[in-house]
Amino acid sequence: MRKTFGILLLTLLSISGAHAQESAQLLFDQANSLLEENDYPEAMSMYRSIEQTGVVSGALYLNMGIASTQLDSMGLAKYYFMKSLNFQTTNASASEALEYVESQFSRQSAQLPKLPWDRAVDWLKNGPGSGIVFLIGFSFITIAVSIVLLKWAALFSFSKLPAVVTTLSSFGLLIILLSFYVDYIDLRYSEAVIITSEIQVKQSANEASDLVSLGYEGYAITVDHTTSKTTDGWLYIRLGNGQFGWIEHQGIKIL
């Protein structure tokens, strides 16, 4: 009885998931037709409705970027091309499009190079992801546990077994800790793109506060969600040149 119910539930879930993908594909085809007819606002509206269904694709973001480019909304185009960059199928096209979009901004932001450690964390976050890193760490621990079990069962033994087990388990634990750190960084910080012509970066979360800098359309910024939670309606950000400040929660798109 229980088994039958489980099978039924799984079938229903897979049907609903497949249905969502089917409707997304259907809407995607309709939106593409509008894009080909140069009806960019309507196409954009339809692409957005697909995004709201909860399923996305590299092609969706790439086409949204193209529609935004045609609507002359370059900040928004940059945002969608950056989203599209994370998908293997559209990575090359998104890179090419981003190069073009970057050339269209009248003001370019200086970008400080990231530290090697930050680059490594970014690579882990955007490449394998924290889940895969965790599984790698878990595999090391599993091997260490298996060796211990075999030793206890007197099926397997060698002279440097304790050292090997200690090394494997320590290494596994470190990798697991790294996966949680990557997860923490992913939760705390987000990349964002300015999509309005200009935003004011203030020294504190207050309209009357001193101006730190101005951010222009297309500038890539980093949002610190943990610090931003302390003040409603304001975001704590880091500009590309390393300056920190507060902006009002509008005029940007968080990746």
Added chain:
Amino acid sequence: MIKTGKHIRIISALLLSLFLISGAQAQDITVNASLTETNFFSGEGVRLDVKVSGQSINSIDRPDIPNTDGLRWLSGSTSTSQNFTYVNGRPSVSYTYGYQFIAQAPGTYTFPPLEVTVNGETYTTNEISFKVLDPKTIDTGQAERSPDIYVRLEPTKERPVVGEQVIADIVLYFKNSVEVSSYQASPGWKAEGFWKEELENRQQARTTSTIINGVRYQRAVLLQYALFPTKSGELTLSPFEVVVQIRQRNQRRDIFSFGLGQERKELATLPVTIDVASLPELDNATFSGGVGNFSITRSINPTKAYVGESVEVVTTITGQGNIPLIVKPEYEYPETLELYNPQENSTITRSNRQIGGTKIFTDILIARNEGSFEIPESRLAYFSPAQGRYNTITLPALVLEAERDPRATSITDTELRFNVEPITGLASWVSNEEVPLSQQKWVWLLLGLPLLILGGAFGFKTYHDKMNSDTAFARSQKAKEKALDELQKAEGQTDLKVGYNHIQKALSQLISDKLNLPLAGLSIQQLSEALKEKSGTEIADEVKRILDKCDTIAYAPNASIEGMESDIKKARELIKQINKVV
């Protein structure tokens, strides 16, 4: 030949001009009457001034002074003065006739209108109310204690709402014995909690006479400020400081005093508290911040534009009130219209003790794509203190038609090198929902799994090692199983002796194994005693009873199969109990 028609026309024009001039002259003449004081004591002197002014005065018939209740005319002291001025580039003359009176019985009276004939036409003055006070009511001590000169800050309203205009007069009071030659306001007066604007003030303050607590003072409004409270609650206006140069009229002058008896005096007003009420709640409209009386309009210019061309949405707010405190209205613009640097501009007027003017907000928009775009209607409200409510003005929707500039398109086409083609086929869809690693259950399950496996394996290994190395532990662990196996043999036995022998063996073996006693050579008494120490009397006695029965079964006359089965059952229960407690 004489052209008579032309002469007639010239004469007619001259006559018409003369008629018009004489009519204008008649209209230019004004006649006013005023008393130098309107509140004075019985016995005090007061003068009635009749002023006739105009651009061309040929003859004036002086008015007849009627008998007036409360006043007695001193007929021999009439004065006349004449004054010439230029008004709008034209000469003007005024004649002032002064009539001296002595105040009589205390009371409230009215001076009747006077008839004055100027250039043959009769003009009538207004009647004047005045009050004759009783000198007995003067508190001499209080009059002496009252200061010769002081300054007061007099607001026109005690309880305005936030943003409502309040006029604050800086008024100088001085006795008749004091002559004020000049005054200077100290700069830097701060009206905290208010936005303040100085009104147009006269170069020379005009004085009027007033009686305060029985003492006659001259009252002069030195300065006027329009104040607009920016918050609610009790707001205090700080003292306003004025420096005056004065001279005592009846003071004996030192013949060597070259300063002509002048004295410099620093005066300050008392702090004045104004209780500012908050504005009421507003529904279904956006408050512009305006308090007063305004007209609000909104326009778009041009209504048709090329893509990329700038368009202005202008909001104009005109009227009287707190113009500088009005905030920019926020409109919902379609996404395709991009808003650039909004601008604001304001002009302020200060006439008739009222701040007003115009504030213009300009939003510069640029259409990023062609099409027809509607800026939805907006409801803006301002608060009218006179009506005590909000007035809401609905700004109608605006439409902008944007089209592509044909020249711009061709240029863009050549400049664009955007070669990325959209993907229009099947796409690979993934879920957009990302659950953080720390919130995924499988992560914590996997983290616990190695610990569980290791713990279980370690327990099993320890048990296994003990079973192999510790005989007593091994006997104890296997005791129940062996006892039950032995008891199994007793079941189904038809030979009572053999059956009871198995029961005895099962129980004796269980106790020996559990208590690590020798397998043979122990009496029932010894087994029972050993068991009693571990399990208590009840179980030990029951075991002893069954073992005794097993030992004596051969001599038991009433033994039966049913009795043995019952004992087997009891023995099984005892084995379980002993296994549990030992």
